[in-house]
Amino acid sequence: MSQPAQQQEPPGTTGAMEPTPDHGEQSYRGSGRLAGKKAVITGGDSGIGRAVAIAYAREGADVLISYLNEDEDARETARWVEEAGRKAVLFPGDLADPATCRAVIDKAVQEFGKVDILVSNAAFQMTHETIEEIPDEEWDRTLAINLSAFFHLTKAVLPVMPPGGSIIGSSSVNSDNPVPTLLPYSATKAGIANMTASMAQLLAERGIRANSVAPGPIWTPLIPATMPEDEVESFGQQVPLQRAGQPAELAAVYVLLASDEASYVSGARIAVTGGKPIL
Known part of the structure; x- marks a missing residue:
């Protein structure tokens, strides 16, 4: 499946995308692998975050959905969580502010009593042809949302x-194969991979696991909202499978890393790249 040239204003919305991404709404089948667990997912309103929220709910977890201001998308994600019979909590706010990050966790504890799973997935990027084009404020904001918020x-x-808790960071294939026009984004994704590997070692004695997922080109609102139209049209064709991945195609990996079945999986980095190796 390919996509036509298109563009949106950041942060982008699911409803304006053509074609509409597949988040597993009609395909994901749960089997109780996360029964009784409580999860926080940032960037949970759309894209990978929505797919993970749907999967987690169908596996038996209650979910707090953290997002910036995309209220319509967030409500739609919450609807799918609730249709699965689980509790959905919506929390809008800018994760570039450390106080918002703390408030997200405080809200989860207020609603759930604990947090078993943290998925740090919210991300920002913009395309620039030269380093000089990157505004200082955009560099700082990219690092704040993508990397500092995880911390x-x-x-x-x-x-x-x-x-038994699980911390999962959304890295990227760009961390090892950086796209030059996405310099700040690529740097933060390398940081997430490195930080997660450090956390796996620091938190082992507490019984908490830390892993990261490295997606390749995935069809989410971030793409038409941050890339030129011609790059959107060819997005995904550069990988061996010659197409963009769908958010639903990552959900099972996030479920595995959150589940008790992965009790010896920590410090891992799982690539979901359409065949492009991470070196």
Whole structure:
């Protein structure tokens, strides 16, 4: 499946995308692998975050959905969580502010009593042809949302995450194969991979696991909202499978890493790239 040239204003919305991404709404079947668990997913309103929220709910987890301001998308994700019979909590706010990161965790504890799973997935990117084009403020904001928020969320969640907990960072194939026009984004994704590997070692004695997922080109609102139209049209064709992946195609990996079945999986980095190796 390919996509026509299109463009949106950041952060982008699912409803304006053509074709509409597949988040597993009609295909994901749960089997109780996360029964009784409580999850926080940032960037949970759309894209990978929505697919993970749907999967987690169908596996038996209650979900807090953190998002910036995409209320319509967030409500739609919450509807799917509730249709699965699980509790959905919506939390809008800008994760570039450390106080918002702490408030996300505080809200989860207020609603759930604990947090078993943290998925740090919210991300920002913009395309620039030269380094000089990148505004200082955009560099700072990209690092704040993509990388620093992961630190602040993790620091806030540790006191309320029991042994057996799982922290999952959304990295990217760009961390090892950086796209030059996405310099700040690629740098943050390398940072997430490195930080997660460090956390796996620091948190092992607490019984908390930390892993990351490295997606390749995935069809989410971030793409038409941050890339030129011609790049949107060819998006995904550069990988061996010659297409963009759908958010639903990552959900099972996030479920595995959150589940008790992955009790010896920590410090791992799982590539979901359509055949492009991570070196």
